[in-house]
Amino acid sequence: MVRINLLLLILLGNISQSLGLNALFLTLGAAGHSIPMFELAKAMKNHNVTFITEAFAQAYINTENYSNRSSFRLIFTNDSTDAITEENKIEQEIIEYFMNHSVFDGVFHIMPAVGRITNALMHKAIDALMSDRFDVIISSSLVLGTAALCEKANTSCVIQRAEMKLNIFYVNLPTSYSLLSAKQITQFKYRIYNVVFYFRLIMSIFKQLMESFYIIFQSFPQIQGPFYDTFTLKNLPLSKTSCLNLCSLPPTLYPPSYPDHLTKYLGGFIDESSVVYVDNDLNRWIKIKPKNSILYAAFGSTACPMGWDK
Numbered sequence: 368m369v370r371i372n373l374l375l376l377i378l379l380g381n382i383s384q385s386l387g388l389n390a391l392f393l394t395l396g397a398a399g400h401s402i403p404m405f406e407l408a409k410a411m412k413n414h415n416v417t418f419i420t421e422a423f424a425q426a427y428i429n430t431e432n433y434s435n436r437s438s439f440r441l442i443f444t445n446d447s448t449d450a451i452t453e454e455n456k457i458e459q460e461i462i463e464y465f466m467n468h469s470v471f472d473g474v475f476h477i478m479p480a481v482g483r484i485t486n487a488l489m490h491k492a493i494d495a496l497m498s499d500r501f502d503v504i505i506s507s508s509l510v511l512g513t514a515a516l517c518e519k520a521n522t523s524c525v526i527q528r529a530e531m532k533l534n535i536f537y538v539n540l541p542t543s544y545s546l547l548s549a550k551q552i553t554q555f556k557y558r559i560y561n562v563v564f565y566f567r568l569i570m571s572i573f574k575q576l577m578e579s580f581y582i583i584f585q586s587f588p589q590i591q592g593p594f595y596d597t598f599t600l601k602n603l604p605l606s607k608t609s610c611l612n613l614c615s616l617p618p619t620l621y622p623p624s625y626p627d628h629l630t631k632y633l634g635g636f637i638d639e640s641s642v643v644y645v646d647n648d649l650n651r652w653i654k655i656k657p658k659n660s661i662l663y664a665a666f667g668s669t670a671c672p673m674g675w676d677k
């Protein structure tokens with residue numbers, strides 16, 4: 368418990384530069400993954416940061432003030448001149464598929480793409496680990512295999528998650544994916560229905576889940592050297608490394624008290640300072656409005672911008 372709290376303080380930057388860490392960040396380039404990870408990396412001002420992501424993450428994160436900083440190293444999985452164009456095209460194809468199919472069909476559709484991204488991220492991560500010693504590896508939740516990599520590298524593991532799902536058997540709090548009303552959630556018979564429903568759902572998509580796991584497993588790299596046997600069928604599900612989980616969103620209307628001491632709710636990582644000095648039509652319009660008079664709604668990575676109605 369003491370080690371976890373110390374690591375948490377270090378990640379938040381509340382420590383002198385003389386005790387700074389070498390931190391390796393791994394994240395997909397999608398906005399919901401790259402933005403919170405980059406904000407966390409920016410907060411680690413007294414540490415050496417190596418940030419590995421996809422090239423099209425540059426559409427969501429501003430790297431101008433950090434690319435020339437000696438303590439901040441930015442690495443893209445694809446260094447070609449056409450990388451951003453190619454990756455943006457793949458993202459748009461995925462978004463269009465999601466817009467015309469169910470959530471489950473969409474999730475299974477992107478598995479091959481996730482496999483390719485995982486392969487590229489792990490290749491770059493292993494290259495970095497072969498030349499440097501890192502004190503902690505910080506990864507977004509969709510980068511599978513991070514725990515096994517941390518165990519092999521004998522380093523601390525941190526996973527950043529948008530939300531930590533509560534156990535469907537945990538009857539004291541409603542879950543964000545519950546089909547029950549606030550009144551029904553208090554009645555045991557409805558909770559039993561909820562559990563049965565999700566078991567039935569999992570069984571109905573079990574084959575697709577296994578196929579998706581196989582796609583991801585096949586995508587892990589086999590690189591000659593000390594990390595050659597890291598991503599095996601034995602190591603991936605049975606990794607003994609305990610990871611600190613940082614959650615940005617509470618699974619309920621109020622932040623929960625997680626029974627697992629390795630799970631911490633921190634809220635979103637947001638840098639509001641850069642917005643104050645931006646001079647454009649939108650920012651000028653916001654500044655003339657009374658305080659607390661604007662409602663902002665975010666619809667996620669797959670929402671299509673429709674413009675602003677002034």
